[in-house]
Amino acid sequence: xxxxxxxxxxRNREREHRRQCLRDALAVVRGRSDGDGNRERRQRRGDRVxxxxxxxxxRGERQxxxxxxxxxxxxxxxxxxxxxxxxxxxxxxxxxxxxxxDTAGQADERAIGDxxxxxxxxxxxxxxxxxxxxxxxxxxxxxxxxxxxxxxSSRSGVGRRRGFESEKPMPRGGQxxxxxxxxxxxxxxxxxxxxxxxxxTPRYRSVVEFTESLGRELEHRASRRRSGGYTRLFTRLYxxxxxxxxxxxGSNAPEGTFLRREARHRDVMASSTxxxxxxxxxxxxxxxxxxxISLGKAAExxxxxxxxxxxxxxxxxxxxxxxxxxxxxxxxxxDAARNLGE
Amino acid sequence: MAKRYPQPVFLDAxxxxxxxxxxxxxxxxxxxxxxxVSPAVxxxxxxxxxxxxxxxxxxxxxxGEKLPVREVPSEADDxxxxxRLDAGEAESILGVLAHGGTVATDDLTARRVAExxxxxxxxxxxxxxxxxxxxQIDSKTTDEWLDGWRKHRGYYAPxxxxxxxxxxxx
Numbered sequence: 092x093x094x095x096x097x098x099x100x101x102r103n104r105e106r107e108h109r110r111q112c113l114r115d116a117l118a119v120v121r122g123r124s125d126g127d128g129n130r131e132r133r134q135r136r137g138d139r140v141x142x143x144x145x146x147x148x149x150r151g152e153r154q155x156x157x158x159x160x161x162x163x164x165x166x167x168x169x170x171x172x173x174x175x176x177x178x179x180x181x182x183x184x185x186x187x188x189x190x191x192x193d194t195a196g197q198a199d200e201r202a203i204g205d206x207x208x209x210x211x212x213x214x215x216x217x218x219x220x221x222x223x224x225x226x227x228x229x230x231x232x233x234x235x236x237x238x239x240x241x242x243x244s245s246r247s248g249v250g251r252r253r254g255f256e257s258e259k260p261m262p263r264g265g266q267x268x269x270x271x272x273x274x275x276x277x278x279x280x281x282x283x284x285x286x287x288x289x290x291x292t293p294r295y296r297s298v299v300e301f302t303e304s305l306g307r308e309l310e311h312r313a314s315r316r317r318s319g320g321y322t323r324l325f326t327r328l329y330x331x332x333x334x335x336x337x338x339x340x341g342s343n344a345p346e347g348t349f350l351r352r353e354a355r356h357r358d359v360m361a362s363s364t365x366x367x368x369x370x371x372x373x374x375x376x377x378x379x380x381x382x383x384i385s386l387g388k389a390a391e392x393x394x395x396x397x398x399x400x401x402x403x404x405x406x407x408x409x410x411x412x413x414x415x416x417x418x419x420x421x422x423x424x425x426d427a428a429r430n431l432g433e
Numbered sequence: 434m435a436k437r438y439p440q441p442v443f444l445d446a447x448x449x450x451x452x453x454x455x456x457x458x459x460x461x462x463x464x465x466x467x468x469x470v471s472p473a474v475x476x477x478x479x480x481x482x483x484x485x486x487x488x489x490x491x492x493x494x495x496x497g498e499k500l501p502v503r504e505v506p507s508e509a510d511d512x513x514x515x516x517r518l519d520a521g522e523a524e525s526i527l528g529v530l531a532h533g534g535t536v537a538t539d540d541l542t543a544r545r546v547a548e549x550x551x552x553x554x555x556x557x558x559x560x561x562x563x564x565x566x567x568x569q570i571d572s573k574t575t576d577e578w579l580d581g582w583r584k585h586r587g588y589y590a591p592x593x594x595x596x597x598x599x600x601x602x603x
Contacts, residue, residue: 385542387446387477387519397446397477397519398486401587412587413447413539415556420544421591425598427535428559429566430439431465 386412439535439553441467443525446477447539451557451586453492455578462499464564469503471524506531518543558590562598572596
């Protein structure tokens with residue numbers, strides 16, 4: 092049976108991607124150039140070197156995994172295959188890292204590389220913004236680790252960003268594939284880097300603001316054990332996605348231009364709905380997105396058919412509603428299908 | 434423990450809807466030895482067709498003969514399933530619990546509920562791969578369907594082409 096030309100194996104690409112992430116992380120620890128002429132400053136306290144993920148969550152919190160302490164470094168790899176996956180960097184004594192020459196470094200690289208096979212990368216997102224991965228920009232993806240002292244007061248300057256304020260918005264149709272690592276709650280994921288991106292809008296600042304509010308609201312709801320709160324969240328999301336809270340940017344732009352088309356699209360979105368989402372709908376969307384209930388159950392709760400509810404979700408920017416999220420889920424699905432033939 | 438048999442395959446509305454959207458219900462019913470749906474899935478698909486999603490009509494036409502409807506006994510202890518899943522998804526899982534077999538769903542929550550009960554779960558792309566390996570469909574068609582599901586059904590899979598999943602890939 093003939094088919095399209097085979098691409099390099101998916102697993103090989105992923106493995107190489109993970110290895111590259113680890114090589115870059117090690118290079119940062121060793122104080123090597125990141126390829127842009129910048130050089131990370133390695134800072135040491137005692138015999139310990141800390142790695143910090145460069146990207147902050149909405150509240151400015153950072154992960155502080157430590158090489159040599161068997162903690163994990165969540166490196167937002169941002170690559171084609173598995174952004175946001177966990178990569179364990181363990182079993183590398185910092186003193187060895189500091190003193191090693193290139194040969195020893197290569198050995199350590201291999202040692203760490205062997206850990207890749209145990210990487211935890213099961214993902215947990217129920218719905219996210221885009222299923223279309225973008226071409227992997229290895230430099231952008233791998234320059235996000237910085238070294239710091241344990242006190243966290245000193246940081247290297249390589250590509251440091253505060254939140255996403257300095258990051259260019261991703262274009263429509265070029266959004267990242269987004270996943271949520273296992274072990275984190277959906278709220279964590281929504282607050283995370285990829286949670287931001289999953290909303291898939293070029294209006295980055297608005298999305299950041301929205302997601303910050305979402306995080307606060309979720310915490311508030313959890314602390315008060317409130318079941319409500321979804322309405323405000325979804326309403327805000329709906330506004331962000333539809334641009335209804337925005338001024339009529341582009342409405343006076345020349346006919347045929349992108350801005351004009353965008354403005355017209357917003358007008359259509361605004362006119363197609365006469366009111367804000369109802370409590371029931373907002374709650375259903377919130378529960379579905381957070382993985383509390385299935386899409387069908389959410390549709391029931393909203394008083395819609397499944398297919399109508401799918402349209403609501405797509406209008407709100409959620410494009411990937413069904414299907415296996417991770418390689419493990421995909422493998423299980425294939426195994427079960429193949430067992431049908433036995 | 435008695436060996437579990439993979440048949441019948443309880444299809445939920447996500448899988449039926451996917452294949453209906455690409456005119457693939459015929460493929461589905463010939464691929465599987467014993468495809469079944471629960472009464473709630475049948476009812477849901479029929480409601481969808483009545484609501485204007487006409488492509489579901491190809492599924493409605495085969496309910497009963499080519500796609501039998503299997504009654505599902507109500508379990509006393511099924512509230513945890515029904516609290517999170519709709520009637521069709523819940524009955525598909527309860528059906529496998531009662532009759533054995535495999536759940537076919539593309540819903541992540543339904544998958545998790547099934548897996549928490551150690552039930553085998555497959556989905557649309559798994560069935561596509563099975564179809565290729567049984568030479569009942571070619572890879573060009575499966576990629577077209579996959580692309581259609583992505584565009585129109587909100588489907589996601591971490592591969593771009595079904596061919597990446599075939600065992601004979603070098």
